[in-house]
Amino acid sequence: MNSNRRSILSLVAAVVLGASLPAAAQDWPSGPVTLIVPWSAGGGTDATARMIGTLLEKELGVPVPVVNRTGGSGVIGHSAIAEAAPDGQTIGIATLEIGSMHTLGLTDLTYKAYTPIGLYNSDPAAIFVRTDSGFDDIQGLLAALESAPDREFKASGSAQGGVNHLALAGMLLAAGLPVERVAWVPSEGAAPGLQDLAAGGVKIATASLPEAAALMSAGLIKPLAVFANERLDSAPDLPTFTEATGHDFALGSWRGVVAPAGVPDDIAAKLVEAVGKVVHDPEYMTFMKDRGYATQWTPSGEFEAFMGSSDKALAQSLKAVGLAKQ
Amino acid sequence: MKFHDSLIGAILLAFGFWVVVTALGYPQMPGQSIGPGTFPSVLGALFIAGGALLTISGLRTRGTTLLDIDPGWRHADRLAAALLATVGAVLLALVFESVGFPLGGFVLVTALFVLSGYRHPIWIGVSAVFVLAVYLLMTRLLYVPLPAGLLKGIL
């Protein structure tokens, strides 16, 4: 009851304060800071971005609207961040795909188009089938794939050349199967891909575990293996692909906050500090842990170096699966 | 501004061909048989078929003029008002950031009032108050960053 009353007071206060903010604020941030997400609402990147946006709002004292700029296999959203005015009023989430898109020939954009703020999460991909699919473990699925004709099995979970596509292709290669064996159905993100799996539109989906949590707890889909080097704390019963099959393969997505290149150093420093505070906030920690997202904080310069090495590794694996632009 | 159906049909036909040619020039996606050109070429085919049907049915109904203009367009002031509301708005868009909404909007609204026959000085006031009210509402209450342009520093 009491907190309800508080909520009304704060509502009134926020409206009054909010109305006078743009006029009063001299320095950065001068008005709302837009947070661009290159993937669809409801996926893992969106969920974590919305959490960060909300806490950043508290930290900065200005609204931080989250804008989903989906499509173009991530090109549209990633370009929108890079092309925004470098004044710190627009930031965004860059994901692993920033390293694969240019190798696929979708864009010229690379990680160099950004001012790195910080890497906050990386999660391994896992492979899912429907609960009623008849597959109990990854070995069974691989055996079925071995004898199936090309393209009989369809899989989804990300855009063409997205992280989950690479996870599937990499798994096939590691198991000694041709990449064409499974047809990839591009989706706008993990959420629509997993829904298509649950609806029976595809037979396999790859995504990270937290993204599949709701459909898993509904008993509609189940994971067979996770592409990590060791078992996850959040799913101790799920075997890694390597231990279950003996084939060596691991891949995961990562997510970091970036700003357009050319943001003044002092504003970039303020951003690093603000986002750094947010990702150590207990509320954020609980949220990430509850949903099974891994947490980490690799700020500015180190983040840039990380993006550089991720870029090289992706170029190699894309060449291996034959998706790299010639 | 009524054009003859056969003329519209011919334009659509040409447009359809252009769409199909452009769409067929788009590259395929690696590893997929479908590409970004698939859907537009279907649309292009629709325009070609629709344009052809429209041309044929238009040619059957002869006797009407190729272009029928509403008499309203012959009044210079009305033509000017319509041009200002369309071309003028585009010109305003081109200089929107530098001139700004408060000044640009005020000039546009006032000019339209004058062209519509509202020439009493009071309409200049109406236009100024309206544009300023919209500007303050958007920027102060709804966080829409309408550019102040030349009036920056005053508002």
Added chain:
Amino acid sequence: MVLQHLDAALELVLTWDMFVVMLSCALFGLFVGAVPGLSATMATALLVPLTFFMDPVPAIAAIVATAAMAIFASDIPAALIRIPGTAASAAYVDDLSALTRMGKVGRALGISVAASAIGGVFGSLVLMFAAPQLALVSLNFTSFEYFWLALLGLSAAVMLGSASILKSLISLGLGLMIASVGMDTTSGLPRFTFGLPSLLDGVAFVPALIGMFAIPELIRTFVHRDTVPSVAPIGNPLVLFRGLGGVLWRHKWNLARSSTIGTTIGILPGAGSDIAAWISYAVSKKFSKFPKTYGKGSEEGLVDACAANNSALSGAYVPALVFGIPGDSITAIVIGVLYIKGLNPGPMVFLTSGDKITAIFLVFLLANLLIVPLGLLAVALAAQVLRVPKLVLAPLILCFCIVGSYSIDASASGIVIMVVLGVLAYLMEENGFPVAPTILGIVMGLLVEQNLVTSLIKSDGSFVGFVERPIAAGLALVVAIVWTVPLWLWWRQGRKRSEELHT
């Protein structure tokens, strides 16, 4: 599950504080929605920062009340100056503005208020009693089903117009064509952008919507001054709504039918209130005794479309709450707030936080009931705008159009899009091409293409896959009927005519 938590839920909802939160947010939504060019999504997004100071139930209440009210309120400019606020209201904007011209603005918006509220309440009740079960149904939809459903929505737009089917079809094609401008969503290739970077993101929808409806009206006001019919004067605001009850009672079965259609379509995450409103409007016309009045001020069509629109909005929360799958941007925002408040969407939340979920359902119900008194008040006030001569209003409307097109992503290219498409719409309407199918094409182009491409990949280019699944086959059959029946009737009529000529 609802009833056992009802007591606890009522305790959470029926407090003065909740009342104040909902009322103030509803007024805010009413205000933003009634400004032409400002959207419900914008109103909702503006509210999110305030919600983290609140408890979960008031936080959701604030968002739901704002969204419901803003979506209704966007019908007000639709009726008064023919600027629809959403793609759904583009289905019935011509009926609204025709009724306004006949001097029945109160009746028109009164129907909109009441039918919206009834549809919304129906959708909320369905949500309360059957959300988990219905969500499972929604998971039977793959790209094949969505493709047919989208095609059905588009066919409705072509078939229901009063214009010729050929011209409606071309209008629809233009809309789909406009939607394909920009970076292709599956391959990332820029299409039909003429090298303009501002077109890479495609043609923004809100400027297109504003331009295509408002600009032709403005040009006609300026140029065709002598032939534009003048609006009938309005009298006492209190008599605006006379006869409203009778209209609703006469169309009670329409209300039931459209609420059902709306909720059913709303439950599907890949389809929303726009498809719901258009399909239910088409169904209404098909079964109406007066199909000729549709688009020219049909009260019946208005009842159907408004009820379907708002029931679909409630339905969209079914997959959102049960699987965390958002149907539109507003439900995405609500999901975000739920996560932050620790009410993670999923089947478990119905068991672990039953009282709070039930309270949220009650909030949906209240928000839709709140539309009636506030909506009627707003209509009575806003209708006074009609006292201002049209020629005075026109420059001011242009001003709103410019601001609305700019504000969607703070870019002046929105203004250019608005004007260019507006001039195109004027030329189209002058030549008998209806604008509404173009708008629907712009909204659904992406959905149609994506589901078509995805389905073709899945079926390896064969058509068989499109009709293999039972629901897909059923929808395909409906689409086939929608197309063949009018053509067959037309052919039979033609034969009858020629027989009469020969005898």
